[in-house]
Amino acid sequence: MKLEDLRKMVEGERPEEPAEGAARCTVVVGMGTCGIAAGAREVLAAIIDELEARGITDVIVTQCGCRGVCEREPLVMVTPRDGAEVVYADMTPERVREVVATHVVGGEAVEAYRLAEGS
Amino acid sequence: MEDLSLHLLDIAMNSIRAGATAISLEIVEDREANLLTFAIRDNGCGMTEDQLSRLHDPFFTTRKTRRVGLGLPLLKQAAEQAGGGLTVTSAPGEGTTVEAQFGLDHIDRPPLGDVAATVWSLIVTNPRVEFEYRHARDDAAFEVKTAELKVKLATSSLGQPRLAKALKKYLADNEGRLAEAAAQ
Structure with a gap:
């Protein structure tokens, strides 16, 4: 596959990232050593794949370092524009797809995967 | 860590x-020299001599969220077990280079x-970091620069998800070609 083929694949797209404040949601994947060793890379890929499949372009997906809860990695933090951050623990590609569908798109936190406070 | 990637x-x-x-990432597989080398070069804040000297101590870290830093010690161990080693050079304000070398056909690589x-x-x-990536296998190479x-x-x-998906195909396709070229 050549660079020109890549260009043709995305022709007609306006692939700019949403302006600050315009994104409906920010999704952060913990990518410290602990997160990476626990499978954060595949979790990240599942998030972007799920957003792509749903045609969603106003979500910012980014990474952060270790949050200090290494044993519960991979961690994913979801912060809706008008809401508080929710931390999800023990993420898998399958579980994070559910988080995207229910929380990022649907606006309802997935309580079952939530990192309980003090845990 | 399960693998070098x-x-x-x-x-x-x-x-x-x-x-x-x-940040530049380079992987070189040289069958003639029987070496696999990867190097990560950045223009980040760099490290002081004191930090550098304690780099391989798992119980030294500058981060506040946990008290151990396992990344580099794990890489060093993996490299040494495969007949290679780890070199880190750094200067405050100038950036850091991490280079790991492995015996290409070493059983423990x-x-x-x-x-x-x-x-x-x-x-x-x-999105705000420019990456240069190069992967060479003998005479074949794949290179990509985000700029x-x-x-x-x-x-x-x-x-953006649409673009990211296309980029994923592009990278996987070219890495696959490199593997095929090397197999011949």
């Missing part, structure tokens, strides 16, 4: 946390893993 991601994340705006997935993860989640991609695709960020 995860180590590569881990070390590159150090560069990002060091505030780097330009971890597999390369999904390097395309690592490069992709870094590019799509760090060039952004110009060619007329965008300032490669993180």
Whole structure:
């Protein structure tokens, strides 16, 4: 596959990232050593794949370092524009797809995967 | 860490946390010399001599969220077990270079893993960092530069899902070709 083929694949797209404040949601994947060793890379890929499949372009997906809860990695933090951050623990590609569908798109936190406070 | 691509991601994340705006990743597989080398160079904040001297101590870290720093010690161990070693050079304000060397056909060398997935993860989640990636296998090589991609695709960020998906195909396809070329 050549660079020109890549260009043709995305022709007609306006692939700019949403302006600050315009994104409906920010999704952060913990990518410290602990997160990476626990499978954060595949979790990240599942998030972007799920957003792509749903045609969603106003979500910012980014990474952060270790949050200090290494044993519960991979961690994913979801912060809706008008809401508080929710931390999800023990993420898998399958579980994070559910988080995207229910929380990022649907606006309802997935309580079952939530990192309980003090845990 | 199961494979070298995860180590590569881990070390590159150090560069990002060091505030780097330009990171180069290079993998060289040289069958004649029987060596696999990978190098990560960044223009981040760098390290002082004192920090450098304690680099391989797992119980030294500058981060506040946990008290151990395992990334580099794990990589050093993996490299040494495979007949190679780890070299880190750094200066405050100038950046850091991490180079790991492995015996290519050493029985204890971890597999390369999904390097395309690592490069992709870094590019799509760090739109403000410019990456240069080069993977050489003997005489064949695949190279990608995000600054060039952004110009060619007329965008300032490669993180949008549609674009990210296309980029993933591009990286996987070219990595696959490199593997095929080497197998011949």
